[in-house]
Amino acid sequence: xxxxxxxxxxxxxxxxxxxxxxxxxxxxxGCSLTELLVPARDGRLVDILQGFDxxxxxxxxxxxxxxVVGRFANRIAKxxxxxxxxxxxxxxxxxxxxxxxxxxxxxxxxxxxxSFSEADCAGVRFYRQSDDGExxxxxxLKVCVTYTLNTxxxxxxxYEAVTDKATPVNLTNHAYFNLDGEGTVLDHVVxxxxxxxxxxxxxxxxxxxxxxxxxxxxxxxxxxxxxxxxKDIAKIPENIGGYDHCFVTHADESTVVRAGAVWSxxxxxxxxxxxxxxxxxxYSGNFLKGVAGKSGVVYQKHSGICFETQRFPDAPNHxxxxxxxxxxxxxxxxxxxxxxxxxx
Numbered sequence: 246x247x248x249x250x251x252x253x254x255x256x257x258x259x260x261x262x263x264x265x266x267x268x269x270x271x272x273x274x275g276c277s278l279t280e281l282l283v284p285a286r287d288g289r290l291v292d293i294l295q296g297f298d299x300x301x302x303x304x305x306x307x308x309x310x311x312x313v314v315g316r317f318a319n320r321i322a323k324x325x326x327x328x329x330x331x332x333x334x335x336x337x338x339x340x341x342x343x344x345x346x347x348x349x350x351x352x353x354x355x356x357x358x359x360s361f362s363e364a365d366c367a368g369v370r371f372y373r374q375s376d377d378g379e380x381x382x383x384x385x386l387k388v389c390v391t392y393t394l395n396t397x398x399x400x401x402x403x404y405e406a407v408t409d410k411a412t413p414v415n416l417t418n419h420a421y422f423n424l425d426g427e428g429t430v431l432d433h434v435v436x437x438x439x440x441x442x443x444x445x446x447x448x449x450x451x452x453x454x455x456x457x458x459x460x461x462x463x464x465x466x467x468x469x470x471x472x473x474x475x476k477d478i479a480k481i482p483e484n485i486g487g488y489d490h491c492f493v494t495h496a497d498e499s500t501v502v503r504a505g506a507v508w509s510x511x512x513x514x515x516x517x518x519x520x521x522x523x524x525x526x527x528y529s530g531n532f533l534k535g536v537a538g539k540s541g542v543v544y545q546k547h548s549g550i551c552f553e554t555q556r557f558p559d560a561p562n563h564x565x566x567x568x569x570x571x572x573x574x575x576x577x578x579x580x581x582x583x584x585x586x587x588x589x
Contacts, residue, residue: 246367246396248360253300256355260369267398267585275312275352276371276390277303278420281400283585286513293514295421295549298539304353308536309419312352313390313404314345316375316382317569318417319491319526319558322450326561328383328570329411335381340448345419346380352419356390368393368401377410384410386571398585406577414571415556416579421530421549422516424509427542430529430550431475437468437505439492439525443557447482449489451559453566458492466490468505474529474550486531487547491524491558498523498567501580504554513589518552519582523567526553554581 250260253272259279261270268290270280279297282290296310297303303310324335324343336347356371368391375386391403404416423430442461444454458467465477466488478487496502501521508515518525528551536544560569571577 246362246365246394248362248367248369250360257300258358260358260360262360262367262369262392262394264367264394264396264398267394267400269392269394269400271369271392272300272303273356273358273371274300274303275350275354276356276392276418277352278311278392278418279303283514284587286587286589291424291426291512291514292539293422293424293426293516295423295538295544302538306536308421308533309345309350309352311418311420313371313416314419315351315388315414315416316346316380316386317343317413317415317561318345318553318555319415320344320448320450322559322562326413328413328561331383333381333383342448342450349380351375366393366395382412384408384412386412386414388416390416400583400585402581402583404577404579406571407575408571409573411570411572413561413569414577415560415569416577417526417553417555418581419551419553421551422507423549424507424514424516425511429545429547431473431478431547432511433474433507433509433550434471435468435474435505435507435527436471437492437525437527438503439494439505440469441493442466443491443493443524445490447484449485451491451557451563453563455493466492474547478529487529489526489528489531491526491555494520494523494525496521496523498578501582504552507550507552508588513587515586515588517584517586518554519584520554521578521580522554522556524555524557526551526555526558528553554579
């Protein structure tokens with residue numbers, strides 16, 4: 246296991262971690278993953294993450310490429326919620342709704358960071374304090390995000406937080422994967438251990454109902470048996486443009502379970518996903534359009550796919566959903582494991 250670092254400017258440092266097979270790089274601007282190298286079946290290393298070649302690209306990017314989003318990932322309806330009798334008004338940055346924390350984005354903040362290396366793993370820990378009232382949320386939230394690569398080719402994303410006031414918390418990483426390293430993800434094969442999705446309205450706000458995937462418009466959302474991303478994507482309403490829905494896992498936040506896998510028949514690269522989170526938003530890059538990325542490549546619609554493990558979107562406004570409220574003296578603990586392999 247090796248860890249190296251280099252300064253990109255006076256505030257931002259890039260860390261590179263390798264086990265000799267898989268290598269990732271991350272910066273302390275938004276805890277952003279900038280590179281993830283995995284061997285293809287022909288032996289070449291493929292960078293399976295979209296993103297940018299420069300720090301300026303990450304500072305200017307508007308699509309949350311590979312960063313931590315919070316305090317509340319995904320959407321909150323009408324940009325408001327009520328907690329302990331008080332109503333909180335949030336930034337409306339997605340129509341009338343609040344998305345990924347509003348206008349003050351964690352992805353644009355410089356975090357404290359330190360690397361570590363042990364016998365069978367190495368990684369980076371990122372720290373940040375979100376003050377009371379930041380993004381209009383209550384409570385001072387102290388956050389630690391740890392990325393760990395081990396000798397089994399597993400990249401673990403671990404999120405921890407404590408608060409001094411009750412507050413909603415929902416953290417995830419918004420990584421855009423492309424296991425071919427180019428083109429679209431429509432031919433990527435996905436298999437999910439998810440029997441249900443959250444029903445949503447036209448603005449992608451949960452209605453509160455859970456739908457069996459087998460009963461969704463001819464099985465459009467049924468990935469229990471492997472199928473290509475593009476097979477049924479045209480059945481999804483044009484205004485949504487593809488998958489941007491929360492699949493219900495079999496986790497309960499106490500135990501890490503398998504959520505699914507994605508693989509490329511072209512490169513042989515496979516990524517399995519495990520998590521302790523109850524939800525996983527699969528987003529097929531529907532709103533990517535003309536984004537200039539790595540090596541001058543312009544990212545277009547469906548050029549990347551995200552698997553955002555998380556609590557249910559709009560949970561503060563749905564008492565029937567599992568609670569998303571972190572209480573003082575409790576610790577928020579979210580875990581996601583990405584396991585990489587190469588099929589011959």
